[in-house]
Amino acid sequence: MEKLMEILREIDDTIDFEKETALIDGRILDSFGMITLVSELEDAFDIQIGASEMVPENFNSVQAMWEMVTRLKETG
């Protein structure tokens, strides 16, 4: 989880990621932030994030992102 927080802070350190629960729906993180995040997550956790995973529900909060990362790591 700490690794994920590090990546997020690197992308935008003005956002309070721990509290936000509508990062995409509230347009706090835009589509391009999401694309960058996808690349970073793939590198950091050795996973493949396809287009089907790029939905607001997976990126709205740190918890949601962590759940997606965990799921993708498990399914390989």
Place this chain on the structure above:
Amino acid sequence: MAYHTGMYLFLFLPAVLLLYQAAPARHRWKVLLLAGYVFFYLVSGKLLLYLLGTTLFTHYIGLRLEALQSAGRGKKEQKRVLAFGICVLLAVLGYLKYYNFFAENLNKAVVHFGGGPLLAARHLLLPIGISFYTLQAIGYMADIYWKKIPAGQPLGKVALFLGFFPQIMEGPISMYGQTADQLWQGRDIRREDLSRGWLRIVWGLFKKMVVADRLYVLVQNVFSQHSRYSGVIVAVAAVAYTVQLYMEFSGCMDIVTGSARMFGVTLPENFRQPFVSRSAAEFWRRWHITLGVWLKTYVFYPVSASGLVKRWNRFARKHCGKYAARLGVSALALFPVWLCNGLWHGPRWSYIFYGMYYFVILLLEMAFEPVGEKIRTLLGLKADAWQIRAVQIFRTWLVVFTGELFFRADGLRTGIEMFRSIFRGFSLVPLWDGSLCMLGLDLADYLVVFAGCLAVGAAGFFKERQTDISVRLENTKLPVRWACYYALILAVVLFGAYGIGYQKVDLIYAGF
């Protein structure tokens, strides 16, 4: 039979409502499906076969994908089936919609280099709404591939999703998960749905018939004889066309959404007060929303998730910095989106230009964002200060009006000529010397248009503050409520631009 005609509003829609309610709940989807096919046949005749073919093919591809998934076959094979499905649907759309455009331009190029014409023009009939139902069908296939839709969807449900009559002509382009279950349920017609539905329909008629169809006269006059006009008159025509298009398209969406609501079906919204947008990017999140969402889901994200974009992003962030990486990724992922957006509107260079115009504008907005931030900080203004908002909204209006000028002009060359003519002998005097009254509208027409825009603007203002006037009206006292309802109906009857002196205006987006 368009949605604003008496035949639809007073005959077709009430008849379907009656049949729907009279049928047992488990058969109601059949009533809606049959109504969709009758509607389609009344507009496009035998071309109904295209919709039927698309439905069968889409369902078949869905079954194939599900079979591969349940047999545990690899992603590659599934991808091939999906690609085949998408290619076939796009080939049909491409042939019917773009063949003549392609043939004409290929012939021009060959003749230019000394050869003879290669392809003959063909008389091709375009089924109504093909651009809308094809996108929905592609979305369905992709959603099955991504496992967003549970396996085993019945053919009838897919057919109804693609052929729900209020959506056939102009959308909204919905995803399977948004409407299919609601359509399939066959729930009872409720009084609340009927009252909200008809009010939304009348509101849509008001926008179309009172404002849009009146402005059509001015727009048609200037755009069809553009060489006679220059300066502020052309600018007025561009603004008038933008307002006409908004009132017409959003008005039609109100009629469509209201019709669906009567059956208890909530369709996705296509507009959300686009003229308060502070950037072109925000404008497109508020204008033709369902097309934007479709392009984002099925073009932007798949392109963004492709190896090329990811590799560039990693490389650029390492070697060129965040700013360049962001711009590069944006350019790579947005180019196909805006090319598709332009092409989707039709086989004309001006539409392709329209798409590319927004592609460049969006990149420029992104590129100059840091400069804007610096200027704002220097001025000591907050990001939400009214001065900043006013400048940003006005800038967005200029971008939108210019884009719509090219969109409406009869060809790219005409668009460029008209745009340049705005700056030829520019003067504001024609705004008050009576020139505007020589464009087919008199002072009373302008007053009606102004009042109509004011009413729509006021409704939008409240909606922006999460207050839906129609819901508020339901909670007011009966006499007040009905006075408002009658006022709206009377406004359409008295001020609607129909009958002697006005031309019948077809729905613009039905042509796409």
